Amino acid sequence: MLQARRGRAGTAFLQLAIVARTMAGVPTVSLPELRSLLASGRARLIDVRSREESAAGTIPGALNIPVSELESALQMEPAAFQALYSTEKPKLEDENLIFFCHLGKRGLQATQLAQGLGYTGARNYAGAYREWLQQEG
Numbered sequence: 001m002l003q004a005r006r007g008r009a010g011t012a013f014l015q016l017a018i019v020a021r022t023m024a025g026v027p028t029v030s031l032p033e034l035r036s037l038l039a040s041g042r043a044r045l046i047d048v049r050s051r052e053e054s055a056a057g058t059i060p061g062a063l064n065i066p067v068s069e070l071e072s073a074l075q076m077e078p079a080a081f082q083a084l085y086s087t088e089k090p091k092l093e094d095e096n097l098i099f100f101c102h103l104g105k106r107g108l109q110a111t112q113l114a115q116g117l118g119y120t121g122a123r124n125y126a127g128a129y130r131e132w133l134q135q136e137g
Contacts, residue, residue, distance in 0.1 A: 026111050028126040029098055031135060043096045046070075048110040049129070053102065059132050063087055067106045067113075074117050092118045100125035100132075 029037070037043035038061065047054045047062040054064035063085060065073050073081060074090070081089035090097050097119055099110035107124045114122035125132075 026108060026115075027123040029096070029123045031125075031127050031131055034098065034125055034127075034132075037096050037098070043098050044090055044094055045125075046090075046097070046099050046110065047101070047129070048099050048106045049101050057129075057133070059100065059129065059136075062100070067101070067110050070110050071113055071117070074114060074119070090119065093120060095121040096123060097121045098123050098125050100128050102129050104128045 029043075034043065038045070038059075045059055045062040047058045047064045048067040048070060049058075049064070050066050051064060054062075058064065065085065073085070076084070076089065078089045081087075097114060099107045099114065099122065101107040101110070104124070104126050107126070107128055111122045111124040
């Protein structure tokens with residue numbers, strides 16, 4: 001059982017522990033794997049943070065679709081998606097459709113949502129932008 005810690009660090013610890021438990025059963029990608037997939041051009045990366053968060057910094061090559069818009073975006077006709085996001089809509093069978101946010105919670109939600117819509121290659125970058133920034137930034 002997790003012991004409740006006091007203060008801000010304790011709260012962050014508990015949030016991360018809850019996110020880690022919730023991620024069980026959802027396909028994830030690690031930072032080394034993400035680096036490899038990006039280098040080989042085999043990843044489709046979607047930043048599900050707000051536009052403001054993404055504008056302040058994101059993983060190179062990521063498409064920003066806030067989690068609040070994701071369900072409708074993934075259900076759009078391909079032409080409408082292309083017009084709105086200036087890129088091709090992901091296909092249901094695309095491998096390595098990777099979602100991320102800042103800490104992992106919204107990325108997890110996005111991955112589960114995409115899986116529910118039939119995106120079989122949906123995965124969550126569990127380290128999220130926070131890890132990317134610490135390691136790559």
